[in-house]
Amino acid sequence: MDKEKLVLQLFDLGVLQFGQFTLKSGLSSPFYLDFRRVVAYPETLKHISDQLWELIKELDFDHLCGVPYAALSLSSAISMRHNKPMIVKRKEVKKHGTKKMVEGIYEEGEKAVVIDDVISSGISMIETLEVIEDEGLEVDYVIAIVDRMQGGVSTLEKQGYEVKSVYTIEEILNILHKNNKVDDHTYKLTLEFIHNNQIGYDKLRLQRNVVPKLSYSTIKINTANEITKRLLTIIESKQTNLCCSADVNTKKELLELAEQVGPYICMLKTHIDTVADFDSELIVKLKSLSQKYNFLLFEDRKFADIGHIAKQQFTSAPLNIADWADIVTVHVVAGSSSIDALRSTEQLDTTGLIVVAQMSTEDTLTSRDYTKEALKIAQKHQDVVVGIVGQNKRPRDAGLMMFTPGIKLEAGGDAHGQVYNTPQEAFEMRGIDVMIVGRGIYQSENPAKKSAEYKQVGWKSYLKRLGLEE
Numbered sequence: 001m002d003k004e005k006l007v008l009q010l011f012d013l014g015v016l017q018f019g020q021f022t023l024k025s026g027l028s029s030p031f032y033l034d035f036r037r038v039v040a041y042p043e044t045l046k047h048i049s050d051q052l053w054e055l056i057k058e059l060d061f062d063h064l065c066g067v068p069y070a071a072l073s074l075s076s077a078i079s080m081r082h083n084k085p086m087i088v089k090r091k092e093v094k095k096h097g098t099k100k101m102v103e104g105i106y107e108e109g110e111k112a113v114v115i116d117d118v119i120s121s122g123i124s125m126i127e128t129l130e131v132i133e134d135e136g137l138e139v140d141y142v143i144a145i146v147d148r149m150q151g152g153v154s155t156l157e158k159q160g161y162e163v164k165s166v167y168t169i170e171e172i173l174n175i176l177h178k179n180n181k182v183d184d185h186t187y188k189l190t191l192e193f194i195h196n197n198q199i200g201y202d203k204l205r206l207q208r209n210v211v212p213k214l215s216y217s218t219i220k221i222n223t224a225n226e227i228t229k230r231l232l233t234i235i236e237s238k239q240t241n242l243c244c245s246a247d248v249n250t251k252k253e254l255l256e257l258a259e260q261v262g263p264y265i266c267m268l269k270t271h272i273d274t275v276a277d278f279d280s281e282l283i284v285k286l287k288s289l290s291q292k293y294n295f296l297l298f299e300d301r302k303f304a305d306i307g308h309i310a311k312q313q314f315t316s317a318p319l320n321i322a323d324w325a326d327i328v329t330v331h332v333v334a335g336s337s338s339i340d341a342l343r344s345t346e347q348l349d350t351t352g353l354i355v356v357a358q359m360s361t362e363d364t365l366t367s368r369d370y371t372k373e374a375l376k377i378a379q380k381h382q383d384v385v386v387g388i389v390g391q392n393k394r395p396r397d398a399g400l401m402m403f404t405p406g407i408k409l410e411a412g413g414d415a416h417g418q419v420y421n422t423p424q425e426a427f428e429m430r431g432i433d434v435m436i437v438g439r440g441i442y443q444s445e446n447p448a449k450k451s452a453e454y455k456q457v458g459w460k461s462y463l464k465r466l467g468l469e470e
């Protein structure tokens with residue numbers, strides 16, 4: 001059956017309804033899609049499952065998973081017709097037995113395609129994705145019969161999923177309008193409703209509390225890495241999760257800034273190769289300030305070359321990074337061999353690594369897959385890796401910390417693709433551990449005062465995430 005005929009059939013069966021409906025969110029909607037009715041019409045169920053199969057038949061996956069309840073019949077139908085194993089995400093936790101949240105037979109690392117009937121805000125899809133990803137399954141594609149065009153698809157895409165739907169609501173409306181099933185008024189009203197009721201990504205995240213509530217003391221217990229422990233001790237004793245990114249270009253400016261922000265930070269981040277008059281005296285002075293104010297020196301060098309070169313960049317004069325940096329960043333675009341190479345210098349007991357898993361720019365190439373692989377590398381090397389640089393939700397791994405640049409008291413961006421989020425958003429919604437702030441501090445009139453302000457906001461947001469402060 002073709003897509004147009006199927007829409008007309010769904011309309012006749014009362015699956016697509018127009019009128020006035022109150023949605024789960026409390027919103028009053030001029031249309032309602034009730035795919036649960038389809039279980040009463042096996043032939044129609046078959047036609048829908050055929051359309052869904054068209055979307056996924058070329059994809060590489062091991063399991064089908066329907067979002068309960070409406071999509072369970074759809075995933076069952078596809079599973080039987082195309083001989084694809086199914087998994088089922090429970091809606092409620094079992095009181096007895098295994099307490100498993102996902103039923104079926106699967107192995108960590110296998111791929112699942114998740115199916116829902118309708119995507120509106122994307123929230124029920126995200127809830128399902130979180131549960132099945134926690135089981136170690138990987139999801140790249142999510143599919144639906146109808147995209148209600150209210151923001152859910154872009155929310156999911158922002159999280160790195162590829163979304164496919166058989167219809168958008170607009171396509172359905174066009175078919176029904178063309179076939180005189182809805183009048184001009186309903187047609188316009190419905191389009192207007194969609195347009196005026198967008199449920200954005202940020203609004204959605206604010207309604208949810210999915211961030212792991214990891215405290216600094218929990219991370220400290222879970223890490224075997226001595227540099228992570230040192231950093232956490234500083235964070236807890238100074239009550240600051242602020243890292244100042246000191247991106248200034250002379251020794252004088254750098255030392256002045258370090259002196260000003262020193263009392264309020266847990267780390268001072270440098271790009272030492274951008275300091276025009278760099279010399280070894282600068283390092284001596286920075287070291288002494290780091291002791292005076294108790295912060296770590298973090299050189300954001302982002303080693304990215306083959307191991308043989310990264311090793312030299314880490315240890316060679318004139319910068320001699322390995323001799324003074326407590327922490328350095330490393331890309332893993334060349335693979336985990338970069339970490340092995342840095343390890344072979346035997347300097348990693350005094351310098352910890354942070355793996356760049358994801359970047360803050362709007363056009364970053366650090367895709368969801370890349371970020372996942374980078375995290376795996378960081379996990380594998382936890383003895384020398386302190387954590388990751390990332391933007392999304394903090395991984396649940398309590399042995400690693402998450403560091404996030406692109407932070408300012410006011411969200412926004414710069415002229416070169418940088419994207420800023422607020423400390424509140426980063427700590428409370430994403431569960432990060434340390435915020436990295438550059439221009440927000442050193443371009444302000446009074447960096448000392450500004451860093452005190454960031455320190456206070458960051459700490460408050462951290463406590464709020466733990467539920468210790470309103």
Ligand code: 5BU
Pocket residue numbers: 245247271300356358359360361389405406407418436437438439440
């Ligand atoms: P800003 O002035 O707060 O935008 O500075 C951000 C700093 O963080 C700057 O030193 C960057 O090199 C660094 N950074 C970043 O902005 N985004 C990233 O994804 C990574 C590092 Br990794």
